[in-house]
Amino acid sequence: MKFQEHVSLAPLTTLGVGGAARFFVEARSSEEASEALAFARARALPVFVLGGGSNIMIADSGFDGLVLVPRMADVIFEEQGDVVLATVGAGMVWDDFVAETAKRGYVGIECLSGIPGTVGGAIVANLGAYGAQASDTFISADVLDRESGEEGAIRVFEKDACNFSYHDSIFSHVGGRYVVLRARFKLYRSGTSRFSYQGNRFNLEALATELGHEPTQGDVRSAIVKMRRDKGMLAEIYRSAGSFFHLPFVSAEKYAETVATARSLDAKKEEELRPWAWEQSDGSYKLASGFLLEYSEFQRGYIRGPVGISPKHTLAIINRGNARTADIAALARDMQNAVEKIFGIRLEREVEYIGEVEHAQ
Ligand SMILES: Cc1cc2nc3c(=O)[nH]c(=O)nc-3n(C[C@H](O)[C@H](O)[C@H](O)COP(=O)(O)OP(=O)(O)OC[C@H]3O[C@@H](n4cnc5c(N)ncnc54)[C@H](O)[C@@H]3O)c2cc1C
Structure with a gap:
């Protein structure tokens, strides 16, 4: 080494x-x-x-x-009846893993196709898309813990110990304490469609109608990759880090206030952009950050010198060439400030800053 x-x-x-x-x-x-x-x-x-x-x-x-x-990038599949146990190295490219499962007709992670990064990063961020998330199929991970006091001792984190939530896990926000080495996922063999698309933002029925047959895992993967390409959310299209901001969760009162503010500013726009809020089981609301930004100057295709916003996605800040980190950080901060000024909602960053990030003037 x-x-x-x-x-x-x-x-x-x-x-x-x-x-x-x-x-x-x-x-x-x-x-x-x-x-x-x-x-x-x-x-x-x-x-x-x-x-x-x-x-x-x-x-x-x-x-x-x-x-x-x-860089551990090995994968082992063990078929146990209808169930498939996948053990995969943290360094494997996430989408290579998804592609391999779809090729074999395994059910479980096909909705998470086309997302950049590694298996390790997917677990840390509890990567999610179209209503599915990595934790849905996750079983456990082998991890090195820098604070365990035992050099080289591998700890096994079962799912319950990982505190998974929306785009989050126990492994994030702790600055290098944990090193995820490998992870295990529970998938299903094809024909045993146990994975539920209910409440999922991916419309399986519509795809079946379009294809004229029950979609295979490969069909679902292709459809998702196409949708992501149309939104410019494949890594090869723009230099970005995907969505720069999380979707905010607000109380029912704050949601009502946000509706009123949006309508007072531009009622037609508010109507056209629906749905932009989703009620949660606890009565709170998840809001589309992109909707909030629509009321600011920061819209799709915005350009500020070497940085800008993707022409296809309001939440993706892009490096247009020769950008510095400070340029991107300044744009991100200005977008946060603009939304806060209009709606009183602070967008939280999804992208993690490493080292001493400064803001361009
Ligand atoms: C075009 C584009 C589209 C995207 N779309 C989505 C999307 O739809 N849904 C979504 O959830 N995300 C999306 N993302 C964000 C990103 O792809 C995911 O968060 C991904 O899981 C990050 O993985 P990574 O390996 O690149 O992690 P990195 O960016 O390298 O690291 C992220 C964090 O994970 C930690 N980490 C990484 N590997 C390990 C490990 N082995 N052990 C311990 N800690 C580790 C790092 O220390 C860091 O804290 C998108 C990004 C881009 C560029």
């Missing part, structure tokens, strides 16, 4: 911005990952675990510590 110094991180992220890592290493086994953590501990270095770099933004000044990239 080779420890490198001053490695540029921008090419390892989908936004393509940011400085260098003081130290950098790729781990191809649990033992190598453990060795990397020992290296950092001996030098009192902070650690950042990098997956596919699709949900982060690295500071222009880089990361003054060790960047560890898990």
